[in-house]
Amino acid sequence: MTITRSGLRIRVIDAFTDQPFTGNPAGVCLLEAGDWPDERWMQRVAAEMRHSETAFARPLPTDAEADWDLRWFTPAVEVDLCGHATLATAHALHADSGRVGTIRFRSRSGILPTHTAADGAITLDFPAAQLTEIADEEELVAALGTRAEAAFCTGSLTDALVVLPDEATVRALRPDLSALSRWSCERGVRGVIVTAARADSRTGHETGYDYVSRFFAPAFDVPEDPFTGSAHTALAPYWSGRLGRAELTALQVSERTGMARTTVAGERVHIAGRAVTVLDGTLTAA
Secondary structure: OOOOOOOOEEEEEEEOOOOOOOOEEEEEEEOOOOOOOOHHHHHHHHHHHOOOOEEEEEEOOOOOOOOEEEEEEOOOOEEOOOHHHHHHHHHHHHHHHOOOEEEEEEEOOEEEEEEEOOOOOEEEEEEOOOOEEOOOOHHHHHHHOOOOOEEEEOHHHOEEEEEOOOHHHHHHOOOOHHHHHHHHHHHOOOEEEEEEEOOOHHHHHHHOOOEEEEEEEHHHOEEEEOOOOOOHHHHHHHHHHHHOOOEEEEEEOOOOOEEEEEEEEOOEEEEEEOEEEEEEEEOOOO
């Protein structure tokens, strides 16, 4: 493997699942040490992959503050934070070396530790989002086409979090993506998270999950994301506060679905999941 454009190894890894063709697929390119490839080229690779994000990572010197540099690109833009492509990158590193323990990624959102267990389970250690209520939610709710219990800004995450009345409403939602894109662009919002408690939240532990969500980011050329790890930095604190438990199980009810365990630890959120490599190939064009 080299960092030349032709001959670069690239993988597709399904994250937040233990079954292929479910969870959220991410492209992963592990580079050699040195300068980043041209930014425009990385964006073109991400556009060619057409997954919600493609990750590029390069190793750092042993005396650096982290182990790897990490960047994420949607088909349209570079983004500040991506959970599922981070988990996919950690999975690729574990697959190559069998290494367990902590890997620190340096990113636009600071140092992001990941912890890989011997059985391949991976836990992301991300900063918790800070929620503030949105006072004028009418246009957002109109774009979603449903009523809402509450809506929040998520601080530096730059998403909107909308709490819907019940699980059935989340699953049946068919938002106006054009209107949602316009609202997001006007407000400087990355995407819109919709969520609700499990239909019978009293039996969450026994029946497999505690809350559901979906994620829409049409302004970033991601109409609906299959599983959004970073969104759980807002979802986990909200639902842990509401349900009174630090540890919860999250189900994203996209067509592909995906699941994670979330734990609120002070100002950090631990997001645990698995991943499966479904394609391992080589880029043959510059």
